[in-house]
Amino acid sequence: MSEPIAHEVEGGNECEHVLIHISEYLDSEMTPEDEQRMRAHLAHCSPCLAELSAEEIIKNLVRRTCTERAPEALRARIHAQLTVMTSGD
Numbered sequence: 001m002s003e004p005i006a007h008e009v010e011g012g013n014e015c016e017h018v019l020i021h022i023s024e025y026l027d028s029e030m031t032p033e034d035e036q037r038m039r040a041h042l043a044h045c046s047p048c049l050a051e052l053s054a055e056e057i058i059k060n061l062v063r064r065t066c067t068e069r070a071p072e073a074l075r076a077r078i079h080a081q082l083t084v085m086t087s088g089d
């Protein structure tokens with residue numbers, strides 16, 4: 001399930017890197033180097049942090065309810081709430 005992470009991306013693509021590997025990060029499937037890189041980016045990028053938080057919340061909800069995946073409506077609502085919370089920055 002975890003694919004090798006390409007390291008040739010430019011600095012401007014850090015957000016993309018985070019978004020692509022969010023689930024690996026949450027599942028602790030990343031190498032320590034990639035996890036460190038992810039953390040470093042999340043420390044100063046609130047959109048990515050919001051995205052990560054939303055994914056984590058959804059993941060926990062799904063795990064608790066034993067459904068295969070979160071309903072799109074729920075997913076959208078969590079995303080919207082987190083976006084509002086972090087946009088005032």
Ligand SMILES: [Zn+2]
Binds near residue numbers: 014015016018
């Ligand atoms: Zn970012």
